Amino acid sequence: MRQIGYTRVSTASQDAQLQLDALIDAGVQKRDVFADVTSGSKTAIERPGMTKLLEYAETGDTVIVWRIDRLGRSLIDVLNTVELLRGRGVHVRSLSDGIDPATSTGRLMLHMLATLAEYERELIVERVNAGIAAARESGTRFGRPRVNPAIIAEKLALVAEARSRGRTAAEAAALVGWSRATLYRHQADAKSKASSF
Structure with missing residues (x-):
């Protein structure tokens, strides 16, 4: 059973040293620390450091982070990770x-995170649906744009002519x-x- 560390900063100008020091103080070997320098737009499993960590970690190991938000770009991403x-x-x-999670308090915190993540998902869905409804009310059309039937007929005639010439x-x-x-x-x-007429 190993202790594996993970650090993440958003930009190269930020320093992960504080996170690294905390992990080493907690007993993580420096060779067992995986790091990412990446923007918040990537989910955890899209980051190279996390990908390597997932390949390296085995059953019984413990992944240690400085703060839980280092595991993901959003509450949902943290919980998924x-x-x-x-x-x-x-x-x-x-x-x-x-x-x-090995402690009852830790499990309680994870359950609270799960509840908050579900709430966040529901808020996102509500916002998207409200945005779609508002766009429809203001006249925005969704889906494939309508095509002028006259233009379609003209193009079909050009295609028929080209086909008659051997294309x-x-x-x-x-x-x-x-x-x-x-x-x-x-x-x-x-x-x-044509057949319906």
Whole structure:
């Protein structure tokens, strides 16, 4: 059972020395510390240091961080990382937050984090739905933009003319800026509209 350290700073100008010193004071060997210098936009599993840590850690090991927020860019990311590690039998301990799942207080803190993360997820969904509703009310249309049927008919005529001169379907479609699949779709639409009259 090893103690594995993890440090993260957002930019190269920030210094992880405070985190590193705390980990070494807690008994982590310097060779067992993994580090990331990365912006907050990447989730934990997208970071090279965390990827190496996940490959290195084994069941029974403990990952130690200076603060729990070093594990992720958001509460949801932190919780996902903790759950990923715990799912592999790896313990997590945060020095300054007092989060240690081996203790009842640590487990309580993790449950509180999980509740807050769920709340954060629900808030994000509510904000997205409110934004979509507001955009619809102001006239924003979602989905594929409407295409003028006259332009489609004109392009189909150009494609038909090119095909009559020996061009392949792909070549003829490319002349009007379509893929072969788009050409076939528009031809099928035109045929079904013609047969419905």
